[in-house]
Amino acid sequence: MKVLESMNTYGHEQILFVHDENVGLNAIIAIHSTVLGPALGGTRFFNYATEEDALFDVLRLSRGMTLKNAAAGLKLGGGKAVIMGDPDTLKSREFLHVYAKYIHSLHGKYYTAEDVNINADDVACMNEVTQFVTGTPGVSGNPSPFTARGIYMGMKAGAGVKFGTDSLKDKTIVVQGLGSVGYALCGYLKKEGAHLKVYDVKSENIKKAVEEFGAAAINGEEVLTSECDIFAPCAMGAVLNTGNVDALKCRLIAGAANNVLMDAETGDALERLDILYLPDYIINAGGVINCGMEITDQTYSADAVNAKVDAIYDTTLRIISSAKEKNISTYRAADEYAEAIVNSQR
């Protein structure tokens, strides 16, 4: 991959390649945009097959953070970092301290946070070296409850458009993935009187949801084909593609999983099927709002975060109506909405 050519194509501002022989650190920090403010995005620690895979991932993810932070109304730009290698063998206090020194060398142009294989304790460890981290335990902390709240608010907005009422009472909702976000989402849905159908690869999570929420257990094959009003994918990405969306029995899709559609064509296909898709990064922004406000606000306040998370309801409505007006998919309308916010500040 030609790095500068890619930066030109996708508009990245700066990329820092990091190597430290003593601790075996190989990392790439990508700053996509600081137009709205310092770039924010987590650090992913992953054993990439090739350097090219890592570069591709960090370029894609950092651009995604620019759009997500802009659409969430944060005065923050987008960035992301990847550390290459096996976290189980490499990660140590010294390793994270060395990595944090490089974050610090950017003087606050980039703030990092939790992501795959970087947890809250790792962030706290980096915080011993640099203040340019967020999602810090004891301050904004665990993002998942805020993410779940945002999904719930977005889902209600989508339901209002699709079903004529934003009440989720008696709606049948399939939840795929009962981890930190999916399980907390079930709590909101149950409280509002929805009927839940749930699946997780871990059977103990299903058992818990059946006991606590009176959910009906379904199996993996039934997730996409089960009769329901709403499908909430809260496990992994790329669940839906042009080859499987025809099987869906839902009328609305609203979940936490990032990049849940394989591509823009899948968004177009859902539009044709009259299934309303609520763009992932619009409704799953609660977590980034939480850690973003740790950076932008003088004093962190969970109440202020909740108020901004609840505004996901209005943002969702705005994107749905913009998609209708322009006769494009909500997937494409979300990108246009976020890009317009960034471009207005250039």
Ligand code: NAD
């Ligand atoms: P998690 O790891 O706590 O939970 C994921 C759950 O999905 C686990 O219980 C796992 O067993 C289950 N799972 C994995 N593969 C599955 C499959 N094929 N079918 C059904 N279940 C499966 O993760 P999380 O923090 O709850 O995040 C869920 C999704 O939301 C992820 O895609 C994540 O990237 C995204 N997301 C999370 C946040 C956040 O604040 N945690 C914010 C934005 C986006």
